[in-house]
Amino acid sequence: MIDVTLESVSKRFPRAGDSAAVDNVDISIAAGEFFTLLGPSGCGKTTTLRMVAGFYFPTLGRIRFGQEDVTHRPPNKRDTGMVFQNYALFPHMSVAQNVAYGLKIRKVGRIESRRRVDEALGQVHLAGYGDRRIDQLSGGQQQRVALARALVIRPRTLLLDEPLSNLDAKLREETRVEIRRIQQAAGTTAIYVTHDQAEAMAMSDRIAVMESGRVRQIGAPQEIYHRPATAFVARFIGRSNVLSLPVIAADAESVTVGLPGSGEIVVAAPADHGLRQGETALVSVRPEHLSLTASTTPGALVGRVTELEFTGMATNLIIDTGGEQVQAAAIDVPAGIAVGDQVGLRLNRERMWVVRP
Ligand code: ADP
Ligand code: MG
Numbered sequence: 001m002i003d004v005t006l007e008s009v010s011k012r013f014p015r016a017g018d019s020a021a022v023d024n025v026d027i028s029i030a031a032g033e034f035f036t037l038l039g040p041s042g043c044g045k046t047t048t049l050r051m052v053a054g055f056y057f058p059t060l061g062r063i064r065f066g067q068e069d070v071t072h073r074p075p076n077k078r079d080t081g082m083v084f085q086n087y088a089l090f091p092h093m094s095v096a097q098n099v100a101y102g103l104k105i106r107k108v109g110r111i112e113s114r115r116r117v118d119e120a121l122g123q124v125h126l127a128g129y130g131d132r133r134i135d136q137l138s139g140g141q142q143q144r145v146a147l148a149r150a151l152v153i154r155p156r157t158l159l160l161d162e163p164l165s166n167l168d169a170k171l172r173e174e175t176r177v178e179i180r181r182i183q184q185a186a187g188t189t190a191i192y193v194t195h196d197q198a199e200a201m202a203m204s205d206r207i208a209v210m211e212s213g214r215v216r217q218i219g220a221p222q223e224i225y226h227r228p229a230t231a232f233v234a235r236f237i238g239r240s241n242v243l244s245l246p247v248i249a250a251d252a253e254s255v256t257v258g259l260p261g262s263g264e265i266v267v268a269a270p271a272d273h274g275l276r277q278g279e280t281a282l283v284s285v286r287p288e289h290l291s292l293t294a295s296t297t298p299g300a301l302v303g304r305v306t307e308l309e310f311t312g313m314a315t316n317l318i319i320d321t322g323g324e325q326v327q328a329a330a331i332d333v334p335a336g337i338a339v340g341d342q343v344g345l346r347l348n349r350e351r352m353w354v355v356r357p
Helices: 045-053 095-105 110-123 139-151 169-186 197-203 221-226 231-236
Strands: 004-011 022-029 034-038 060-065 080-083 157-161 189-194 206-211 214-219 241-250 254-258 264-268 280-285 290-293 301-310 315-320 325-330 342-347 353-355
Touching: 004 045, 022 045, 022 060, 022 214, 034 045, 034 169, 034 197, 045 080, 045 157, 045 189, 080 139, 095 110, 095 139, 110 139, 110 169, 139 169, 157 169, 169 197, 189 197, 197 221, 206 221, 206 231, 214 221, 214 231, 231 241, 231 280, 231 353, 241 325, 254 280, 264 353, 290 325, 301 325, 315 342
Parallel strands: 034 189, 034 206, 080 157, 157 189
Antiparallel strands: 004 022, 004 060, 206 214, 241 254, 241 280, 254 264, 280 353, 290 342, 301 315, 301 342, 315 325
16 A cells, blocks of 8 residues: 555646646545545546556646656556446456456466465455356446456555446445445555545545546545535535625634524634625535524524425425525424425524635
8 A cells, every 4th residue: 555646737638628637636645545536527537547547647747656756657567456337357257367367467476376366356255256257247246356356466556436337226335335345454545436425425534526627625524524615515515505695794714694684693614715794605504404493583594485395304495585595404394384485494503614616
């Protein structure tokens, strides 16, 4: 295992117009860390991972493994193990032959190779499957063969690009636990790519949230969930309302904002918020942190119910406050509330947070 650093890394593809696929990205991944690149399709996750693997070279910037500068080193000189969405296994070879492939290229002897293939199959809970043909395995088992094939070379970093996308929902949840367990046991630094925020939250030590080629925030799952840096991160991780509210006063770590109708509320803010009186603050609040109350309650946000959906655990509502469509997920909804009713929303200021645009 080794630490991996991306320093001001950009990638522009020829004939791809003005925008960079990856734009000035700085990431430091600790040795043994499970680090995830998360973001919507096209935000630059795969391009970033391929630069770490050596399949693309950056247009600008440097990549280091430990102290070594690997920026322009070819893939086969980097000691990385790759796992892709579409397994990329050789269908005409046995499981053992597939796993042994990287060792054969590295000219590892037959006896040592056998031992390491058995060890890798054991790691992914496929001991005894060596002689099976690939097409005799389920999708989840094939993905574990791909993982064994990556691990068998004892890579310094394990790179995984949406490895669970081809599995059905239940298997996806089981396999993500497995991947995390195997990575922990092997102690390998892992860089994982996904567009699925729940997957990223469940598996990762830290996450980099990407948008349009840029990293918008890096942090532990809880940090990104509770203290999103931008409106995009707040909406992409789980669900969130981002309210535009007038700034009445501001200090180093909080902002007092006015509420529509009447009242004001003090909301925690990052130290670099830069907001001043008279400006508009963006305040993130999650649907589960709003509760329903009478529209006459002082300090409540008042609006009309435009959608109402009972899910068993909670009732999801959309409330039009005149301009903003506020989502609420309420556990206790007074009986008889219906679309068209005027209601109040009580905000939990402990769970509100100022975000950047
Ligand atoms: P993600 O993996 O997050 O979906 P990608 O890294 O694949 O995103 O792509 C980022 C951007 O770079 C996209 O706009 C994509 O169209 C562009 N891109 C990716 N690969 C190439 C390529 N080989 N040539 C030109 N443009 C590319
Ligand atoms: Mg991709």
